[in-house]
Amino acid sequence: MDAWWDDVFAAYALNIDDLWRRTICTAPSFPAGDHIRRKHRQRETNVTNEAKATKRGAPKEKFNFFQDQRVRSVLYQLLTAGIIGWMVWYLASNTAHNLSARGMNTGFGFWNVSAGFDTDFKLIDYTPGIGTYGRIFAIGVLNTLLVSFLAIIVSTILGFFIGVMRLSSNWLVAKVALAYVEIFRNVPLLIQIIFWYMGVFSVLPVVRNSLDLSFGSGWMTLNNRGLYISTPLPGDLFWLTPAALVLAIIGAVLFRRHARKVQNETGRQINTLLPSLAAIILLPLAVFLATGTPLAWDMPKLSGFNFVGGTSLPPAFLALLISLSIYHAAHITEAVRAGILSVSKGQSEAALSIGLSPGRVMSMVVIPQAMPAIVPPLISNWMNVVKNSSLAIAIGYADIVSLFMQTALNQAGYAVEMVGMTMGFYMVVSLTISFFLNIYNKRVQLVER
Amino acid sequence: MAMIKAEKTPERSAPISESSVIGWLHKHLFSSAFNTLLTFVMLYIIYLTVSGVFSWGVLDATFVADNRRECYDNSLTGACWAGVIHWTNNIFYGRYPREEIWRINFGGLLLVLWMAPLWMSRVKGKVLVATTTVVFYPFLASYLFSGGDKGFFMQIMVAGAMTAFALNMANLLAGLFRSQGLNSFLIKALGQENASDKTQRNILLLLAGIVFGVAFFWQMGQTLQPIVWTKWGGLFLTLVISGVGIASALPGGIILALGRRSKLVIVRVLSIGFIEVFRSVPLITVLFMATTMFPLFMPEGFVLNKLVQVIIAVVLFNACYMAETVRAGLQAIPKGQYEGAHTIGLGYWRTMRLVIMPQALKYMIPNIVGSFIGLLKDTTLVSIIGLFDILGMLRSISKDTPWLGLHKEPLIFGAILFFIMCASMSKYSRHLEVKLSAGRTH
Numbered sequence: 001m002d003a004w005w006d007d008v009f010a011a012y013a014l015n016i017d018d019l020w021r022r023t024i025c026t027a028p029s030f031p032a033g034d035h036i037r038r039k040h041r042q043r044e045t046n047v048t049n050e051a052k053a054t055k056r057g058a059p060k061e062k063f064n065f066f067q068d069q070r071v072r073s074v075l076y077q078l079l080t081a082g083i084i085g086w087m088v089w090y091l092a093s094n095t096a097h098n099l100s101a102r103g104m105n106t107g108f109g110f111w112n113v114s115a116g117f118d119t120d121f122k123l124i125d126y127t128p129g130i131g132t133y134g135r136i137f138a139i140g141v142l143n144t145l146l147v148s149f150l151a152i153i154v155s156t157i158l159g160f161f162i163g164v165m166r167l168s169s170n171w172l173v174a175k176v177a178l179a180y181v182e183i184f185r186n187v188p189l190l191i192q193i194i195f196w197y198m199g200v201f202s203v204l205p206v207v208r209n210s211l212d213l214s215f216g217s218g219w220m221t222l223n224n225r226g227l228y229i230s231t232p233l234p235g236d237l238f239w240l241t242p243a244a245l246v247l248a249i250i251g252a253v254l255f256r257r258h259a260r261k262v263q264n265e266t267g268r269q270i271n272t273l274l275p276s277l278a279a280i281i282l283l284p285l286a287v288f289l290a291t292g293t294p295l296a297w298d299m300p301k302l303s304g305f306n307f308v309g310g311t312s313l314p315p316a317f318l319a320l321l322i323s324l325s326i327y328h329a330a331h332i333t334e335a336v337r338a339g340i341l342s343v344s345k346g347q348s349e350a351a352l353s354i355g356l357s358p359g360r361v362m363s364m365v366v367i368p369q370a371m372p373a374i375v376p377p378l379i380s381n382w383m384n385v386v387k388n389s390s391l392a393i394a395i396g397y398a399d400i401v402s403l404f405m406q407t408a409l410n411q412a413g414y415a416v417e418m419v420g421m422t423m424g425f426y427m428v429v430s431l432t433i434s435f436f437l438n439i440y441n442k443r444v445q446l447v448e449r
Numbered sequence: 450m451a452m453i454k455a456e457k458t459p460e461r462s463a464p465i466s467e468s469s470v471i472g473w474l475h476k477h478l479f480s481s482a483f484n485t486l487l488t489f490v491m492l493y494i495i496y497l498t499v500s501g502v503f504s505w506g507v508l509d510a511t512f513v514a515d516n517r518r519e520c521y522d523n524s525l526t527g528a529c530w531a532g533v534i535h536w537t538n539n540i541f542y543g544r545y546p547r548e549e550i551w552r553i554n555f556g557g558l559l560l561v562l563w564m565a566p567l568w569m570s571r572v573k574g575k576v577l578v579a580t581t582t583v584v585f586y587p588f589l590a591s592y593l594f595s596g597g598d599k600g601f602f603m604q605i606m607v608a609g610a611m612t613a614f615a616l617n618m619a620n621l622l623a624g625l626f627r628s629q630g631l632n633s634f635l636i637k638a639l640g641q642e643n644a645s646d647k648t649q650r651n652i653l654l655l656l657a658g659i660v661f662g663v664a665f666f667w668q669m670g671q672t673l674q675p676i677v678w679t680k681w682g683g684l685f686l687t688l689v690i691s692g693v694g695i696a697s698a699l700p701g702g703i704i705l706a707l708g709r710r711s712k713l714v715i716v717r718v719l720s721i722g723f724i725e726v727f728r729s730v731p732l733i734t735v736l737f738m739a740t741t742m743f744p745l746f747m748p749e750g751f752v753l754n755k756l757v758q759v760i761i762a763v764v765l766f767n768a769c770y771m772a773e774t775v776r777a778g779l780q781a782i783p784k785g786q787y788e789g790a791h792t793i794g795l796g797y798w799r800t801m802r803l804v805i806m807p808q809a810l811k812y813m814i815p816n817i818v819g820s821f822i823g824l825l826k827d828t829t830l831v832s833i834i835g836l837f838d839i840l841g842m843l844r845s846i847s848k849d850t851p852w853l854g855l856h857k858e859p860l861i862f863g864a865i866l867f868f869i870m871c872a873s874m875s876k877y878s879r880h881l882e883v884k885l886s887a888g889r890t891h
Contacts, residue, residue: 199857419741427726
């Protein structure tokens with residue numbers, strides 16, 4: 001009985017298969033057909049031996065080697081892999097030949113060799129002549145990350161602010177925001193960076209006539225050599241103050257949770273903002289005063305021709321930070337605006353009709369729904385901030401490209417390795433960022449369901 | 450009892466708060482105390498900015514001077530536009546010989562005329578026009594710009610370009626005055642409407658051949674003075690790099706995007722790897738790679754000039770961004786289109802060429818314009834590796850002895866130039882987007 005069924009089935013399958021091949025499958029690719037055929041093949045292999053024996057009697061199907069879907073796909077792939085492999089081999093062999101012909105160094109031996117040049121801006125200790133190229137790489141990475149991190153924060157805040165301005169009901173405010181976006185988006189970033197560097201920070205007063213940005217206290221001064229900020233010097237019991245701050249923040253969070261719980265259970269609203277703010281400000285302040293103000297300031301002082309002490313930020317850093325922030329804020333503005341507009345008007349109307357104040361409508365109804373639309377472009381903007389910080393090379397800020405890929409490469413000459421390491425750094429950064437973006441996207445999608 | 454009014458109530462005009470200027474002002478500027486405050490703050494900010502910029506840039510500015518000292522003598526607080534005006538030719542054409550500048554202008558004019566039919570609804574055969582632009586114009590332009598001896602291949606291409614241009618213009622006229630394609634116009638003019646298709650085709654080919662022959666023999670006697678690429682510069686060089694960049698990035702992007710969506714594993718993995726690598730690094734590193742590593746990649750003795758290196762880098766970089774644009778366009782095509790194409794027995798390439806791409810490309814146009822804007826802005830980076838594009842020229846003004854230290858004015862001039870180009874293009878792309886999405890039914 002079973003054998004009989006299998007027999008019929010095999011014949012059926014064979015016919016269908018043959019039909020496909022003769023009529024439609026002459027086209028090189030046919031996903032639907034391929035799918036069905038594969039299914040039938042599977043069934044074909046399931047038939048018993050007896051059925052296979054009877055199959056011999058059926059007309060033999062014509063098998064055209066180059067018309068077969070799978071053969072073709074394997075061939076195409078082998079061809080592609082072959083061409084790419086050959087290209088890689090060709091380039092690599094040329095490179096190896098050229099490197100040896102020019103007597104250039106290869107390998108990563110430079111990592112522990114000391115570099116002979118100095119940089120004007122570094123976050124870790126480094127002495128020219130002693131510090132290694134490995135250290136130079138680390139300085140470059142840290143400088144890039146520092147300026148990108150700060151620019152990301154500033155541009156995001158500025159972008160959100162102007163994005164809300166752009167949607168203001170006040171016509172003038174909206175148009176001013178529009179003008180900001182259009183002007184800064186349509187001018188190349190490089191021109192903006194050079195303008196801030198050459199046109200603003202290089203024409204500031206000389207050191208003797210520094211501008212005081214802190215109303216005469218000398219806490220923060222600006223001149224054509226950069227921005228000088230005094231550095232806090234923590235005393236003995238200073239660690240208690242940040243500890244108190246952390247404690248106050250934890251307390252505020254717990255209080256907020258409690259308030260939310262009370263509201264959920266009884267509907268009574270507790271004002272959390274004022275008490276939390278008071279705790280966060282007053283508690284650390286009280287601890288700070290009680291421990292006897294254990295904080296001194298290392299003020300930048302004019303000695304000779306330059307300032308000594310404090311922290312100094314070079315003009316190139318400031319120019320890069322400001323132009324990156326302004327340029328990307330204009331892009332983020334558009335992302336924020338598009339995200340808010342993507343929330344349907346009915347949502348905010350409904351929220352208003354149940355008596356929420358406009359501020360609450362924004363913070364509790366519109367923004368939470370707009371976030372899934374805002375975050376992906378926002379993060380891709382952050383990625384662009386990191387990438388665009390490489391334009392620092394035009395004004396000589398010691399980021400990874402100008403320090404490692406240019407200066408170090410010119411000094412040591414490991415072209416392939418150094419370019420590869422620099423590109424590798426950027427790839428790692430963007431892969432990390434897109435990894436977190438993917439996690440966020442998954443979470444948002446789950447919330448939607 | 451019902452009350453019915455016999456006459457129609459006269460229409461009342463809109464309340465004054467809705468229709469008048471005062472109503473508008475109240476609604477948009479002074480609707481609340483806070484809004485009123487905001488309005489005045491904004492007005493003050495606008496006043497400060499505009500008056501400051503106006504007095505610096507126009508009222509106190511110096512437009513005619515021979516050097517920076519004279520600018521200062523004229524006014525200390527104003528802009529010194531004289532330097533920029535002095536350098537105008539350099540900013541636009543670089544160090545291209547002055548008496549040959551007509552070649553650049555002529556090349557630009559040709560491109561405008563060549564592409565103009567694409568925007569005219571009465572002209573037929575737009576696909577052919579666009580194809581000839583991509584296939585022939587680059588050769589004609591490159592010969593116009595660089596000059597020198599033509600090899601045999603170049604002679605054919607230049608003659609072909611002239612033929613294509615002449616036919617294009619004739620087609621434009623036929624379209625404008627008769628609203629028909631050049632081919633049907635010619636057939637009608639020769640009275641061959643009733644001839645067979647084959648005869649008609651042969652007649653047209655013969656005519657095109659005659660035009661080609663005339664163009665070929667004419668161009669044999671013409672030789673332009675050779676100009677090395679190092680003399681190219683300014684806005685001209687920026688437009689050449691970004692124009693070649695976008696024109697070559699589009700086919701590259703289409704191939705990469707198809708590869709990324711392919712069912713073949715190896716092809717897909719390679720495409721994804723290539724796209725993601727180039728998208729995750731900054732352009733400047735790619736440019737550096739091009740200038741430091743391309744010489745190593747090439748066989749010994751084979752030297753690429755810097756311009757070609759830069760263009761290759763720009764094309765590779767942009768092809769990867771274009772691939773994502775194309776992919777977005779492909780994803781917007783509903784699945785029914787693929788299935789429909791398969792049902793009538795079209796293979797992969799014919800499905801793509803005849804069904805998917807024509808629809809997808811149409812919806813991609815706004816994004817392609819957007820990529821071109823991005824590319825145009827990014828092209829300023831080539832000044833970092835030592836090409837004298839527009840930014841390189843603007844920066845070298847401050848190194849010219851009479852204008853030593855003149856930084857702000859050239860940069861602002863460049864910013865205004867870029868603003869005009871980019872803002873008008875993005876405005877146009879938004880207009881296109883609205884126009885294209887209006888015709889969309891799904």
